Amino acid sequence: MQTTPNLSAPRQVSIALGERSYPILIGAGLLGDAASYAAAPKGSDALIVSNQTVAPLYAAQLAQALAGRHRQVHQLALPDGEQHKDWATLNLIFDALLTHGADRKTVLYALGGGVVGDMTGFAAACYMRGVPFVQVPTTLLAQVDSSVGGKTAINHPLGKNMIGAFYQPRAVVCDLDVLGTLPPRELSAGLAEVIKYGPIADMAFFDWIEAHVDALRALDADALAHAVQRSCEIKAAVVAQDEREAGLRAILNFGHTFGHAIEAGMGYGAWLHGEGVAAGMVMAAELSRELGLVDAAFVQRLTRLIQRAGLPVRGAVIDAQDNAGRYLQLMRVDKKAEAGEIRFVLIDGPGRASVRAAPDALVRRVIDRCCQ
Amino acid sequence: MQTTPNLSAPRQVSIALGERSYPILIGAGLLGDAASYAAAPKGSDALIVSNQTVAPLYAAQLAQALAGRHRQVHQLALPDGEQHKDWATLNLIFDALLTHGADRKTVLYALGGGVVGDMTGFAAACYMRGVPFVQVPTTLLAQVDSSVGGKTAINHPLGKNMIGAFYQPRAVVCDLDVLGTLPPRELSAGLAEVIKYGPIADMAFFDWIEAHVDALRALDADALAHAVQRSCEIKAAVVAQDEREAGLRAILNFGHTFGHAIEAGMGYGAWLHGEGVAAGMVMAAELSRELGLVDAAFVQRLTRLIQRAGLPVRGAVIDAQDNAGRYLQLMRVDKKAEAGEIRFVLIDGPGRASVRAAPDALVRRVIDRCCQ
Numbered sequence: 001m002q003t004t005p006n007l008s009a010p011r012q013v014s015i016a017l018g019e020r021s022y023p024i025l026i027g028a029g030l031l032g033d034a035a036s037y038a039a040a041p042k043g044s045d046a047l048i049v050s051n052q053t054v055a056p057l058y059a060a061q062l063a064q065a066l067a068g069r070h071r072q073v074h075q076l077a078l079p080d081g082e083q084h085k086d087w088a089t090l091n092l093i094f095d096a097l098l099t100h101g102a103d104r105k106t107v108l109y110a111l112g113g114g115v116v117g118d119m120t121g122f123a124a125a126c127y128m129r130g131v132p133f134v135q136v137p138t139t140l141l142a143q144v145d146s147s148v149g150g151k152t153a154i155n156h157p158l159g160k161n162m163i164g165a166f167y168q169p170r171a172v173v174c175d176l177d178v179l180g181t182l183p184p185r186e187l188s189a190g191l192a193e194v195i196k197y198g199p200i201a202d203m204a205f206f207d208w209i210e211a212h213v214d215a216l217r218a219l220d221a222d223a224l225a226h227a228v229q230r231s232c233e234i235k236a237a238v239v240a241q242d243e244r245e246a247g248l249r250a251i252l253n254f255g256h257t258f259g260h261a262i263e264a265g266m267g268y269g270a271w272l273h274g275e276g277v278a279a280g281m282v283m284a285a286e287l288s289r290e291l292g293l294v295d296a297a298f299v300q301r302l303t304r305l306i307q308r309a310g311l312p313v314r315g316a317v318i319d320a321q322d323n324a325g326r327y328l329q330l331m332r333v334d335k336k337a338e339a340g341e342i343r344f345v346l347i348d349g350p351g352r353a354s355v356r357a358a359p360d361a362l363v364r365r366v367i368d369r370c371c372q
Numbered sequence: 373m374q375t376t377p378n379l380s381a382p383r384q385v386s387i388a389l390g391e392r393s394y395p396i397l398i399g400a401g402l403l404g405d406a407a408s409y410a411a412a413p414k415g416s417d418a419l420i421v422s423n424q425t426v427a428p429l430y431a432a433q434l435a436q437a438l439a440g441r442h443r444q445v446h447q448l449a450l451p452d453g454e455q456h457k458d459w460a461t462l463n464l465i466f467d468a469l470l471t472h473g474a475d476r477k478t479v480l481y482a483l484g485g486g487v488v489g490d491m492t493g494f495a496a497a498c499y500m501r502g503v504p505f506v507q508v509p510t511t512l513l514a515q516v517d518s519s520v521g522g523k524t525a526i527n528h529p530l531g532k533n534m535i536g537a538f539y540q541p542r543a544v545v546c547d548l549d550v551l552g553t554l555p556p557r558e559l560s561a562g563l564a565e566v567i568k569y570g571p572i573a574d575m576a577f578f579d580w581i582e583a584h585v586d587a588l589r590a591l592d593a594d595a596l597a598h599a600v601q602r603s604c605e606i607k608a609a610v611v612a613q614d615e616r617e618a619g620l621r622a623i624l625n626f627g628h629t630f631g632h633a634i635e636a637g638m639g640y641g642a643w644l645h646g647e648g649v650a651a652g653m654v655m656a657a658e659l660s661r662e663l664g665l666v667d668a669a670f671v672q673r674l675t676r677l678i679q680r681a682g683l684p685v686r687g688a689v690i691d692a693q694d695n696a697g698r699y700l701q702l703m704r705v706d707k708k709a710e711a712g713e714i715r716f717v718l719i720d721g722p723g724r725a726s727v728r729a730a731p732d733a734l735v736r737r738v739i740d741r742c743c744q
Binding site: 044045071087091094095098099101103104105125126127128129130151153156158159162163164165166244245332333335337338339340 | 471705712
């Protein structure tokens, strides 16, 4: 007798960090299923932190799924957008926790994209010096990248993600169904972080993305499941080796050095994070080529895929007078910089990356060539 | 031939936390001695964070001692006082770091009392998700308690130390000479945390304090050295067993539950932290007696020593209408509280403490009896 395979069973990726290990669940219909949250502590109160766009769509469903786990389930909707990823908005979470008399066992649930996840995670890291939290990412970008690995932060006017903590969630619940309500622009922004994993770690995955980018943009369920799973697997392997970014982990920031400069230079929220990363990857690939690490064909192939994903392949002009100078100024406060020297994630060859410095003149040339 | 013993060699206590272990140095003349900072990373920039009272006295001396270790040594003086232990003041540290282009290897030095240490430590925990820091405590309270063990935090209007992190320094440098410039009121406040270690852990040390309290108040060097060393030893032993306060570590908060309510109820800065703890210890001892855990003679003996240390033995009236009610309200947001139930550090018998709940009616009686 054959057993029927359970086609709807969620895929699972594990982040191996000793006593801070946790599961990433990937599948359809997970958000409203109480079983998805089995890794979260039971019995205490909970606070769902979301934003004003996502909360009306999914907060009630999540609250219902959690009703059996927690004594009381409170909700908070933050203003939506990267420009609100600051202390004032973070403090709304602390205010809510203290107003509800939340104690050290209260569990926070981050229901939203990268901004909600980063802020809720940082609030969980700091409230009473640390309470448990669960990531329920509702954007592709958060599912494949920001909700995984424990990086939490808020922005400072002088730099992105400058104030934060390494603080791991108890679980990440990636419900693929919610991607159906994602605006196409946000879906594309998420694809930037999916594409990223190819050049830095896995060119076979890059081949697969090239073959399935149209399916991904059309929200094909199988394609999305594989993209999320493979992205999380690569990220999990890197994070398990270097949780606090002493070295290797920095390669996950491919495209981010230029990308953060675009985001900060244009004003947070003007470009989506994934859009900055997209143009930033082209610029970092160009810089790799200038340094003789990859050939023009590789840069073209990457650029073409980014374009097919609906993403920008040229950087923004962030200063009409001295565009390259402004990029350099913003990139000097990047967290990878050391002693004022900017360090870039460069492609050593397809599927391999490393972090290194580059001459300013070369960087300026790349910026001049890559910005319209 | 006899060798001359080096009488000025610093005493050393070690905090054993695996790869996060660090030394506490205790002795005269340490602050201005470059050798005291050997455990701090070398070569990067440094930022000395102090306050407007302490900086004029010692910042130049510390900067000189660090000149050979760091490329550049920047300085920042925060406004002085518990009422400034908030986000706005914390942000002055981030502003300074970003303005100076501080990177992930920049070392922060906390030069001051508990407020400076807590805020600098929290800034170090959060800046770029963690940079190294060193504690250079200049008050007795900071030397015997707050600089040791990695608790960092800021206050929230709704509760003390509500937002923070467990984040260990690379070293603690306790220069006993600096206690000579400490106002007598601050010296007494520090003695509260010294006295604390007796009832919770070591009655032989309590006997010693009774015999030496006058010498301590007169700044006798040998007495201070022993008090700081023994306090750090006890704290180190507790922290090594329970770094993140899952259980045992909470006994170090003897007197703090009532004390925090006094501090918050009177407005931060009106009572010194040590003064709140002093009156709070009498109240917690009274509550222990009400529960039949200790006898009246023990409470009297503790009260007498606190009084001889120049500290308040009666709680403040923080609400003219419903004083006990206001205490209870404030104590319910204490970090030890669970599901709205206040948990007190009680004395199980001289030298032994545990954390437990108590009936509200009993707590009210103690508050009514202990406040003037």
